[in-house]
Amino acid sequence: MEDRPFADLFPPATRERWLGLVEGVLKGGDFEKRLVSRSADGIRIEPLYEAAEPVAQPMRAPGPWRISQRLDHPDPAAANALALADLEGGADALTLVFAGAPSARGYGLEAHDVTALETALSGVMLPLIGLRLDAGARGIEAAELVKALAEARGEALGALDLDLGLDPIGTLAATGAEADEGLSQAAALLATFDAAGFTGRAMLADGRPYHEAGASEGAELAAVLATAVAYLRGLEASGHDLARARDAIAVLLVADADEFLTIAKFRAMRRLWARVEAACGLDPKPLRLHAETAWRMMTRREPFTNILRTTLATASAGLGGADAVTALPYTLALGLSDGFARRVARNSQIVLIEESNLARVADPAAGAGSFETLTQSLAETAWAGFQEIEREGGILASLRAGHLQGRIAAMRANRTKAVATRREALTGASEFPNLYEKPVTVLDVPAAAPMPAGEAALPSHRLAEPYEALRDTSDAHLASSGKRPAVFLANLGPVAVFNARSTFAANAFAAGGIEALGNDGFVEPAALAEAFTASGAAIACLCSSDALYATHAVAAAEALKAAGAREIYLAGKPGDLDAALRQAGVTGYLHAGGDLLALLGAALATAAAA
Structure with a gap:
């Protein structure tokens, strides 16, 4: 009998052995093209990594991250009912989104005095929750309202877990408009708050304007780091102690559905900030790191898929070390979310924390080769981007001159192309669309007209918007004619031969709101032509195998x-x-990697005109 551990009976699992097996499977295929991908920053993403030595870095304090819910209903009384339901349902933090803020999406709390704010927060015990203000250009006003409310209630500012969310640089990036006083006014406000016992964070370096404009992970990190450093310098120059200035700064990063890069991005942010602290002669302290799920990944079509995206993004932010996560409700792109959508947003986090136990380990990615490599690569990329911004005179100078906007515009163009060709797939929009989706409910609250943006403003886009515009055109045609624009699938040969491409074509055309008219296939051209005429369609798509195309197409x-x-x-x-x-007579080819948006635009125009 063999008296050895079972694992010892096999040769060791080495990278060389694995590469040999891969070579056999690829059968001469290019390893780089088939198995290696790259991020938007050009960071190499391998199919397999070896274990790595963990890198010590500050992390979230032990325990779960805070579950934060947006409070964005314009009516204070209605907002209060939603807030109480959220807190009673398991949330332990609120994000007060004020009307006019870029993130309000046309809604936002209408509170211009203490009475209105008291109504919105009636019954909310502020010392027991986390509170973050999201007011855009109204940041100073919102902060003073919260201070007045705390004083009216007799609650000490020092007892509140409070982020004032002042971000004049982020406001400039998002709107193109600069605050009259900007950082100097924020520094003066912090002095007033500190004199009243405030120990929280006044400034917020916000990554959302850059992410929504199409920035890569590295570019978002670079912009956020440059913003945080600008606030650190500005607060110190205004008379604040450097250590207090550091403690008065928080960061908000966007979490999207790429779990690997999101986890790495959040870990990299803490690593980058620790490097800034060391350069300032400060002992590193854990950064207050907020997360919000990505607006740009949200879709209006098949919105239930947003639940999957936001849950994955939330999990990634939590695993990456976020202190508080705000998950956007899955219907937000369609209107002001109702109680059910808000319940789903908070319950997904509760499941991740309480049932999946994702918050049990402080840094679960530590030592994992993939995450350690991606974290370090992102940190290096972001640091290089930060240095470039610094060479341009800092984040404010870069934004005023349009340098940062120009670099992000190039990234946005690359991402737009990836969406058009479906290299970046959008489930429910560009992939697996559903022409018969069920409608969802939102609150009957009209959105305010968007605020005019200055020339320097970064645009805010959702990736699915071009496909949604095509679907809107299809819906209008359906409403006026009683039927959708259609494409006749000219299937050649038996089902086993044409089915794969027929299914591919039907899904592709549905992404543009074009209904596919199927059949059992044809061999004779006359029968095919007769069926096409009977279908009433104006366009057709040949579907079959390459072999049958050669003889019949x-x-x-x-x-x-x-x-x-x-x-x-x-x-x-x-x-x-x-x-x-x-x-x-063939006018175009439908295949993986082709510009689907361009093809669908032409096809829809022809089909709808019939």
Whole structure:
């Protein structure tokens, strides 16, 4: 009998052995192209990493992150009812989103005096919760209202877990408008608050304006770090002790559905800030790190998929060390979210914390080769971006000159192309769309008209907007004609041959609101043309295998053209048949990696005009 541990009976698992097995599976395929990807910053993402030595860094205090809920209903009384339901339902923090703030999305709390704020927070015991203000250009006003409310209630400012959220640089980035006093006024306010016993955070370096404009993870980190350093300098120059200035700064990063890069981004932020503290001669302290799930990943179509995205983003932020997470309700892109959508937002966090126990370990990614490598790579990329901003005179000078906006615009163009070609897939919008989706409910509260933005403002975009615009056109056609724009699937051969590309084509056209009309397949061009005419469609798409295309596609295209097809597409790439297919009437090719948005725009215009 063999008297050894079972694992010792096998050769050790080494990277070299793994690479040998991979080479056999790839059968000559390019390892780099098939298995290695890159982030928007160009950071190399390997398919497999070896264990790494953990890097010591400050992390979140022991215990779960705070579950923060947006308080953004314009009516103070209605906002209060929502706040109490959230806190009774398990949330332990509130984000007061005031009307006019960029993040209010056309809504926001209308509170211009203490009475209105008292109404909104009636029954809320402020010392027991976390409170973050999100007021944009009204930040000073909102902070003074909270101070007045605390004084009226007899509550000490020092007893509150309070973030004033003052961010004049972020306001400039989001709106293009500078506050009249800016940082000097914020520094004066902090002095007043400190004199009253305040020990919380006054300034917030917010990553949302950059993320919503299309910034990569490294660019967001660089902008946030440059903003935090600008606040550190400004507060010290205004007479605040450097250590107090450090403690008065918090950071908000965006969490999106890329779990690897989100975890790495949050870990990298703490590492970067510790480097700034060391350069200032300060002993590192854990940074107050807020998270909010990404606005740019939210969709209006098939909004239930937003639940999956926000839950994954929340988990990633929590695992990355966020102190408080605000999950956007899944219906927010459609309007002001009701109690059910808010319940889903908080319950997803409760499940992650209480049932999945994700907050039990302070830094669960420590020592994992992938996360340690990505964290370090992101930190290096962000530090280089931060240095570039500093060479431009700092974040304010960079924004005023348009340098940072220009770099983010280039990133946005790359991301826009990735969305158009579906290299960055959007479930429910560009992938797996549902033309028969069920409507969701939102509160019957009209959104305010968007505030005019200055020339220097970074744009705020959701990635799905171009596809949603096509779907809106389709809906308008349905409302006026009683039917959707349609494409006839010209399936060639038996089901086993055309089914894969037919399914691919149906999903692709549905992303633009074009209904696919299927069938059991054809062999004879005359029968195909007759079925096309009977369908009433104006456009058609050939679907079959490459082998059948070689013998049947040209004749089929000619028959469809003779039958009156205004646009003829082919699912797949043409290969050597391109010239012959074009001559026969084929106008475009539908394949992975192609510009789907451009194709759908042309197809929808033709189909809707029929």
